[in-house]
Amino acid sequence: MIEGGWFRRLLRKSRPNALGLRRRILLTITFGSIALSVFLAITTYGLTQNNLVRQAETAAVRTSLRNAQSVTQNLSSNPPTAQNAEDSLTNIGVQRFLIRYQGQWSGGVPPYVDSVLPPDMIDEVLVRGEPSKQIVRVGDELNVLVGWEVPNLGGYFQFTSLGDQVETLDSVRFNLLLASLISTGLGVLLGIFSSRRAVRPLSTAAQAASAIAGGRLDTRLETTADPDLGVLTDSFNDMAEALQQRVERDARFASDVSHELRSPLMTLSASVEVMDARRDDLPERAQSALDLLSSDVVRFQGLVEDLLEISRFDAGAIRLHMEELLAAEFVRQAVAVSAAPQLPLHVSDRSELAIIRGDKRRLARAVANLIDNSLAYGGGEPEILINVVEPDDEPLAHIQIAVVDNGPGVPPEERQLVFERFARGGGAGRRTGSEGAGLGLSLVDEHVKMHGGRVWVEDRLDGQPGARFVIELMASELDD
Amino acid sequence: MGHHGAVGTRILAVEDDERIRSAVKLALEDEGWIVDVAESGEEAIEKFDRSTPDVVLIDIMLPGIDGFELCRTLRRTSDVPVVMVTARNDTHDIVAGLEAGADDYLTKPFAPKELSARIRALLRRIRPRAQGHARLVFGDLELIPDEGKVLREGAEVHLTKTEFRLLCELAESPGKVLSREALLDKVWGYDYFGDGRLVDVHIRRLRTKVESDAANPRHVVTVRGLGYRLQT
Numbered sequence: 245m246i247e248g249g250w251f252r253r254l255l256r257k258s259r260p261n262a263l264g265l266r267r268r269i270l271l272t273i274t275f276g277s278i279a280l281s282v283f284l285a286i287t288t289y290g291l292t293q294n295n296l297v298r299q300a301e302t303a304a305v306r307t308s309l310r311n312a313q314s315v316t317q318n319l320s321s322n323p324p325t326a327q328n329a330e331d332s333l334t335n336i337g338v339q340r341f342l343i344r345y346q347g348q349w350s351g352g353v354p355p356y357v358d359s360v361l362p363p364d365m366i367d368e369v370l371v372r373g374e375p376s377k378q379i380v381r382v383g384d385e386l387n388v389l390v391g392w393e394v395p396n397l398g399g400y401f402q403f404t405s406l407g408d409q410v411e412t413l414d415s416v417r418f419n420l421l422l423a424s425l426i427s428t429g430l431g432v433l434l435g436i437f438s439s440r441r442a443v444r445p446l447s448t449a450a451q452a453a454s455a456i457a458g459g460r461l462d463t464r465l466e467t468t469a470d471p472d473l474g475v476l477t478d479s480f481n482d483m484a485e486a487l488q489q490r491v492e493r494d495a496r497f498a499s500d501v502s503h504e505l506r507s508p509l510m511t512l513s514a515s516v517e518v519m520d521a522r523r524d525d526l527p528e529r530a531q532s533a534l535d536l537l538s539s540d541v542v543r544f545q546g547l548v549e550d551l552l553e554i555s556r557f558d559a560g561a562i563r564l565h566m567e568e569l570l571a572a573e574f575v576r577q578a579v580a581v582s583a584a585p586q587l588p589l590h591v592s593d594r595s596e597l598a599i600i601r602g603d604k605r606r607l608a609r610a611v612a613n614l615i616d617n618s619l620a621y622g623g624g625e626p627e628i629l630i631n632v633v634e635p636d637d638e639p640l641a642h643i644q645i646a647v648v649d650n651g652p653g654v655p656p657e658e659r660q661l662v663f664e665r666f667a668r669g670g671g672a673g674r675r676t677g678s679e680g681a682g683l684g685l686s687l688v689d690e691h692v693k694m695h696g697g698r699v700w701v702e703d704r705l706d707g708q709p710g711a712r713f714v715i716e717l718m719a720s721e722l723d724d
Numbered sequence: 725m726g727h728h729g730a731v732g733t734r735i736l737a738v739e740d741d742e743r744i745r746s747a748v749k750l751a752l753e754d755e756g757w758i759v760d761v762a763e764s765g766e767e768a769i770e771k772f773d774r775s776t777p778d779v780v781l782i783d784i785m786l787p788g789i790d791g792f793e794l795c796r797t798l799r800r801t802s803d804v805p806v807v808m809v810t811a812r813n814d815t816h817d818i819v820a821g822l823e824a825g826a827d828d829y830l831t832k833p834f835a836p837k838e839l840s841a842r843i844r845a846l847l848r849r850i851r852p853r854a855q856g857h858a859r860l861v862f863g864d865l866e867l868i869p870d871e872g873k874v875l876r877e878g879a880e881v882h883l884t885k886t887e888f889r890l891l892c893e894l895a896e897s898p899g900k901v902l903s904r905e906a907l908l909d910k911v912w913g914y915d916y917f918g919d920g921r922l923v924d925v926h927i928r929r930l931r932t933k934v935e936s937d938a939a940n941p942r943h944v945v946t947v948r949g950l951g952y953r954l955q956t
Contacts, residue, residue, distance in 0.1 A: 506811050507741050510833035514747035517836050521754050545833055552813070563815055567920065568949060577916035605917055 265446070269439035277431020281424040292416050296409040304388040304404035305377065311338055312392035312400040319345060319397050326350040340387070340405070344370060344398035355383050356403050365391055369399045379406070386410055445473050449480055459560045461488040491558060498555035505548050512541050550683040554665065557690050564603040564694060571598040571643050571719055575630055578608035582615045587628055594632045598643045598719040602695050610691040613684040614647040614713045622649025622711060633716065640721040647713045654701045654711045662701060663689040692717070733847065734758045736777035738768040738794065739809070740786050751836030757843070765789030769797060779843050782826070783809045784817060792824040799825035803884040805846040807839070822925035827886040828912060845913030846886065860895050862943055863956040865934055867895050876934055886911065887930045894944065894954035903951035927952055
């Protein structure tokens, strides 16, 4: 039990680490099979040993009794000398015996002499007159030693070698050891196999779960006839179904709302345009009001578009329209249609040769959103840089599009947060602008991720105050 | 303010939402177009026959005959430029609209100025530099730019104005590959961010008319990753 306790403690202690279910199953089966084969080996060995020794003893008792009777006979007839008895035994091939006659030992051949006889046995046979049996080691060899009384005259002791039995037991021991090793090995294999088997449904479930997390909401586990797994499968599928319905309902709601908003927006934007054309006819106060109205109609439109795009993300309904684009040309065009078409653009020589694959309108939206963000929070006009990530002697694989502003920067604890929906930069005065619905940067994040790239914000590289927003995309080199 | 649109150019705007219809009519009239409106597909067909507009603007979501159906109906008898208006910016609606025969599309809410720009691009007079040639021959295909005619194996093929312009642009540099962007710019007047699907769908439609086997085009050939080219 101490061992069990230690084992359990080991398991418990290492549970937070890497001792997973599979390893636990494997360990249990391995230890189980070791224990079982050791137990079987020991039992088998013990039984075999008992059996062999008992047979040898029985045989020894039987032959020694016969010999003792012959000795008795010899000693009882004339002339009663130990030599006769000795000779008659030697004649029939008996070795390793001792005869006690008239207080004298005879027949002993070294090392089988009277000095190896245990005193208690001599006592038992010669004094109390009872037969006795013991296993004694003489030199290197085990022997069954049987003692018989020769009534009124002395005693007869005979050694019977157990050498054959010991040899047999040695070979049995070797074979059992081998068998134990083999069965332990088989146990480990069985453990590996069954732990894999046991964990397979779990890894299928894990794959399905991560597929769902990745947006494939219609992922389900295959139903199974296995009642143990059926519970897991069914409840997993129920959960996925509920989740899908809920997500789809939310996405549909957002999408429906946005669609409904488009019609009044259409009327608004057309009407504002009509009024704008007659702006000069309006009194000054009405002009100011009209300017507010028209700029917020534009902002409202942007919001609705962002919301729609987000709901498309949530419904997994985005289909990218992928094309091969010259990175630098693409960024120039994207800046040209952004809110600040005159922004300074620094394109490294090598990035002029970079090709990216992407949905140009969505990527341009991402670039435009970063520019909008910098215009709103970044203290004036940002600077845009395009660089290749890899050093010159390595093949071109990634490009970075960086929007570098002069604002207060983004504190490290908010650098993740700014890419979340409706998460406006809180601290450091980044709330000053009226622009920025809080969807812009989250859209950048989603768009760039869909293109297999990443976006982040960091400090300016030149140590000046300000933020550096970076879009990193996979790219390849233009081959002529 | 009638200085933007070409003089006397008539637009038929089909839109079921009364407020949008009024606002769009006001804004387009400001841009200098003559605007007729219809609130359903049925009314549009009737007005189309009476007033023969130069451009038709169709909202896809209409009660009764929907926008796709209306477009197909008009296309049976006319090559008038059609601009589709979708409330949804999804691929399915856009491609379906283009395949129904629309020349271009806009998504709501659009700026009327943008619509005017699209209309002007569609109405731009065809001035292929190939005008000098009386006729251009590409195997069994004959192009007569001055008359706006295309013959296949001697028989006239009926193309819409946009399809004809697309063919003319390709014919201007025979054998040379034109990228989607170049075609978008030349035919539709779009900048870098124009929708390449406009080109793809129109090329597909063009092939059903000028190729003997549209699935294995011999004249209007796709050059993977680059664009399209016209060959004999």
